Amino acid sequence: RAKKGGGNTFRFYNEGMNTSSVERLNLETRLRHAVDNGELLLYYQPQVNLHSGEIIGAEALIRWQHPEMGLVSPLKFIPLAEETGLIFPIGEWVMRTACAQIKAWQDGGMMTPPVAVNLSAHQFRQRHLVKMTTGVLLDSGIDGRYLELEMTESAMMEDTDRVIRVLRELKEAGMTISIDDFGTGYSSLSYLKQFAIDKLKVDQSFVREITRDPKDAAIVVAIITMAHSLGLNVIAEGVETEGQLEYLRSHGCDEMQGYFFSRPVPVGDFEQMLRSGRKLTLNGQADESGRR
Ligand code: C2E
Numbered sequence: 166r167a168k169k170g171g172g173n174t175f176r177f178y179n180e181g182m183n184t185s186s187v188e189r190l191n192l193e194t195r196l197r198h199a200v201d202n203g204e205l206l207l208y209y210q211p212q213v214n215l216h217s218g219e220i221i222g223a224e225a226l227i228r229w230q231h232p233e234m235g236l237v238s239p240l241k242f243i244p245l246a247e248e249t250g251l252i253f254p255i256g257e258w259v260m261r262t263a264c265a266q267i268k269a270w271q272d273g274g275m276m277t278p279p280v281a282v283n284l285s286a287h288q289f290r291q292r293h294l295v296k297m298t299t300g301v302l303l304d305s306g307i308d309g310r311y312l313e314l315e316m317t318e319s320a321m322m323e324d325t326d327r328v329i330r331v332l333r334e335l336k337e338a339g340m341t342i343s344i345d346d347f348g349t350g351y352s353s354l355s356y357l358k359q360f361a362i363d364k365l366k367v368d369q370s371f372v373r374e375i376t377r378d379p380k381d382a383a384i385v386v387a388i389i390t391m392a393h394s395l396g397l398n399v400i401a402e403g404v405e406t407e408g409q410l411e412y413l414r415s416h417g418c419d420e421m422q423g424y425f426f427s428r429p430v431p432v433g434d435f436e437q438m439l440r441s442g443r444k445l446t447l448n449g450q451a452d453e454s455g456r457r
Pocket residue numbers: 210225226227238239240243256259282283284285315345346369402403404405422423424425428429
């Protein structure tokens with residue numbers, strides 16, 4: 166506090182700044198090497214149909230396994246990757262890795278659901294996004310319908326003509342487009358009628374209090390109704406309790422993703438879920454027995 170003496174405050178402030186900028190530079194240097202050193206990996210979080218209980222998709226979520234820092238959250242390094250431009254090689258790595266994984270499952274005779282990858286607004290702005298994405302699909306040898314792209318509303322709010330064109334091209338290559346964290350962005354709903362979108366992901370901030378806060382419940386129900394009227398699928402994010410699940414199911418939500426069914430897991434664990442045919446049972450519990 167200023168009262169305690171300017172000198173002291175100043176020094177403290179300065180040290181704080183130095184520490185954080187050194188830390189930041191450190192992190193940046195380390196992140197630059199992370200791709201080459203094979204320190205990045207994908208976790209997979211299953212997405213479940215609320216009516217059949219089946220796993221109908223997965224979201225690939227990036228993790229950074231650093232030898233000293235341990236498992237670093239994307240919330241910590243994705244913003245840095247965006248500021249430094251590292252998001253481009255990292256984003257391409259995510260897409261290649263997810264597609265190669267799908268191909269490996271298919272080659273192994275496994276039925277695979279589509280996998281969703283997150284696309285940052287920076288990537289969406291990238292000139293060669295369509296070329297890069299279709300190139301990755303071609304190289305991997307999988308059909309475009311196995312790849313879903315998650316974008317946020319902010320990515321949609323720029324050059325409308327370009328967004329329309331890019332989304333159309335991505336869809337022509339077979340990919341599915343979903344809007345991530347729906348309802349939290351700078352939002353003009355008019356983009357929903359103009360753009361080739363398939364799915365809305367209701368942000369977890371609305372789901373969290375859905376059984377306690379009537380306003381959150383009203384917003385979610387309105388999103389579901391609107392989405393269905395527009396011919397879009399709705400998935401709820403961050404479903405942690407049976408109460409949330411039942412509310413969503415009884416109000417016509419199509420799909421869910423959240424800790425109640427499964428956290429994001431390493432690829433081997435996700436593969437195991439697919440193999441065993443793990444399902445959400447009618448009373449809401451995850452069925453571990455593999456019955457179909
Ligand atoms: P997101 O795309 O909205 O992903 C959902 C986040 O919610 C994930 O956090 C997931 O672990 C978490 N989550 C899932 N179910 C639950 C639940 O029931 N309760 C709670 N409290 N959380 C749940 P994660 O993996 O830490 O990722 C955070 C964000 O980082 C993502 O949010 C996404 O914006 C970004 N991100 C992750 N991977 C990538 C990537 O490959 N590329 C880009 N550009 N961004 C990524």
